[in-house]
Amino acid sequence: MKFDSDFHMHTTASDGHCTVAELVCAAKERGLKRIAVTDHSFSSIMCHQTLEKFEAQRAEIDAQEGVEALQGIEANIISEDGELDVPDEVIRRADVLIAGFHRFVTLMFESESRRFLLVNGFASERARQKLYDVNTSAYLKMIERYPVDIIAHIGHRCPADFVKIAEACAANDVYIEFNEKHILDTRGLDESIDDIVATGVKFTVGSDAHRANRVGKFDNVATFIKKHDIPLDRVYGIDGNVPTFKDRSGWKR
Template identity: 35%
Template sequence: MKINLDLHTHTVYSHGKGTIEENAVSAKEKGLYGIAITDHGFSHPAFGMRRKKVAKMRRECDLAEQKTGVKVLLGIESNIRGRDGTIDVKPSDYENLDVVLAGVHKFIFYKTVGDFGKLLLKNMLHDKFKIKASDKLIKYNTECYVNAVKNNPIDVLTHVGFGCVCDAVEVAKACADYGTLFEISTKKTHLTDEEWQKVIETGVNFVVDSDAHSVDRIGDTALACELFKRVNFPIDRIKNIDGQIPTLRFTEFKQKHGIK
């Protein structure tokens, strides 16, 4: 299996180790068609991208593409900030971006105090201290994901369920309905094999992404290869491997609304 377009890579603009050009060079060495630079969203005080740096990042992407011949898209891994599905990418950011990912991350600026209590604290109690998640928490987390997909033109939901226990089937159904791709991360295992099986049955489309925070991991497929031995994925529905290039929801949204 080979990734053609690795839609999830980090650089020094958040807490990745490589520069944009170094990520692109690594992608070229590995024979990838392209990568997206998707640093963490603006509402992460420590690791988030800064809006004032976006124009510079765009220039670096264009330069890296010219130098390497590898497609270099500028994206963002936005943060889901609460139950209403708010993410930290605003419509005014759209024209500067090619790709919008979204995921749940810790220690960001949450939408409300209630969101801080659930999305951060209750999930941490479950994740770190193995306190059983209540049905209420699972329902809340599921709503965060589903509303994010409904209300924003998100290309890919990243590592669904990682540190945020949810009903992955409901989340996948929303992705299938709205044309958001469901990520198979090769950085971390985020669902059980049984959950993956049920997610496949929703008909959702997938991408395999490295979530590389260092250049050596660009295009890495190892964890997905292991998963595919245990769970029978329909390969034609994994839209960025083995010659396929995905149609991106955000690109279509921008075209439809005349955003350059």
């Protein structure tokens, strides 16, 4: 199994420590063929993408050589209705749209969203159980509403029915990410991965690197793939499997 792509990483446009050029340099050193730069979206606290930074980053990415560099964004699911915090313009212009749950998102939304985010981030065991259905439904609504490409670190700090979500992903050409930072500590993933695979869903690989030296490193993902005997032709970003991302240029809400 050879990793040739990395579809999740951060730059100084959000909370990463490196420039696009530094990440590309690291990707080349690792022998990667393509990467996606996926900074945190607009409602992340403190460090997040803006329209101005997104524009400047596009020019920087287009200037890179030797690696296919895509410009993405890592969107936050911010409500029970599956709302994403990405302006329509950025949805249309991003080469890759990845989406997931995160803590530390600006609480500028209605009260339901506020409760939803806080409880997801810091839930007691009982609250986790209650949120299982709410979270699952938020994922499903998001997949219905938006032309999303990848579900980032599914289930990370967010209990949900992974199999139901995988069914929706398979039906809507959405990839599920194998995230190097979180794949081994996501509760319930080990138990449900066989059923997730059985839905026919495809997977991508993402290091979630915040520093150049993490780009293209997939020790945990490799361990997980081997442990669960995941069919390698279903994993995009290894062995020459190139994913197809959606054309959103004409997308309207």
